[in-house]
Amino acid sequence: MKVETDPISIQLLKLQTIDQKILETRDRIRAFEPQLEEVDEPALRLEQEYNTTASRLQEMKLDERRLELAVDEKRARVQRLEDRLNQVRNVREEAAVQAELGLVRRALESEEQEAVSLLDQIGRFEDRLEEQGRSMEAEKAAVEPRKRELNADREAAEAELSAFQGERESFATDIDERYRRVYDNLIRGGRRVAVAPMTEDGACGSCYSVIPLQVQHEIRAVARLVLCESCGVIVTAPVAAEDMPADKDDAAQAAGEVAPEAGEEE
Ligand SMILES: [Zn+2]
Missing domain, CATH: 1.10.287.1490 (Helix Hairpins)
Incomplete structure (x- = not known):
């Protein structure tokens, strides 16, 4: 040459x-990504905790619903057995119904206990969820101005980049x-x-x-x-x-x- x-x-x-300015600006734009992630990180962690609690709560509510159905079913059985007790024709039959009634009542009692303690746990998880929700919202609100600032800076850098690219294009053709x-x-x-x-x-x-x-x-x-x-x-x-x-x-x-x-x- x-x-x-x-x-x-x-x-x-x-x-x-001009090309170096373009590369520099690209580097600058890329650098916003980790900065934004860093700013978002605590809120994201709180959100994960919140979601974990929420899904655990969901499971417990399903368990509780199942338990309630079982309790209802056993109450109905107790009712039926008590009705039968009034219609027994002899002592042997009465003893058999009594025995079954005893079993069902004990099972019912234990399921009722379980339901009570599950409801108690659900209550505590609901409190925890509410608290975690508040922390999450507070953290999101706290970082919002910084995020807006970073996003505005990134947009400004992107505008600079396209200006440099336009400048480059017209300069290069000559x-x-x-x-x-x-x-x-x-x-x-x-x-x-x-x-x-x-x-x-x-x-x-x-x-x-x-x-x-x-x-x-x-x-x-x-x-x-x-x-x-x-x-x-x-x-x-x-x-x-x-x-x-x-x-x-x-x-x-x-x-x-x-x-x-x-x-x-x-
Ligand atoms: Zn050289």
């Missing part, structure tokens, strides 16, 4: 600045397609730096590998664009600080991201 003039290198650097394609292929490969000016002492502005002297000379003399042999970015002629599209700190940071010497990636 040879040629040409300064404008294309500055154009590519400007395009890169760039010579041959260069833009090389640049786009580098960016599409996932790197954040696709173009970097050569440093004053003749190193790639991205990975800081020293560029062969002859190539350095061409870069300086005719502003030739070359691909760095070490890291593959487009290397342009050195750019004066005041001509850099991004401010100096940003550019240094961006370059640091792909420099092998810079251990951490951010």
Whole structure:
């Protein structure tokens, strides 16, 4: 890749600045997700507790209903046996009915006991459910302003992103397609730096590998664009600080991201 003039290198650097803003904004938008989850977490935990209590209560109410039906059924049986007791014809029959009546009454009594203690438990669970419901609602109300704030910030970041994307689209169409394609292929490969000016002492502005002297000379003399042999970015002629599209700190940071010497990636 040879040629040409300064404008294309500055154009590519400007395009890169926009692309970096796009990536930065995307990162910022993604970062809202864990923040929102963190804010929601206590309320969600309370909601889970609430739901556990509610379903336990539901089960107990079903048990209680079943028990009540059993109690009703036994009461009816007791009634029938008592009626039969009035119609017995001999002592043997009376003894048999009495024996059965005794059994049914004991079973009835124990089921009635069970129903009472279940009702008592249901009462306690209802209190607990109400209390858990209050805590849950209170927690939800407490985090609501923070959630609204985070959601508003995220929407603002999303609006910024689409503005940058619009800017990128119209800016990119004005760039010579041959260069833009090389640049786009580098960016599409996932790197954040696709173009970097050569440093004053003749190193790639991205990975800081020293560029062969002859190539350095061409870069300086005719502003030739070359691909760095070490890291593959487009290397342009050195750019004066005041001509850099991004401010100096940003550019240094961006370059640091792909420099092998810079251990951490951010
Ligand atoms: Zn390089």
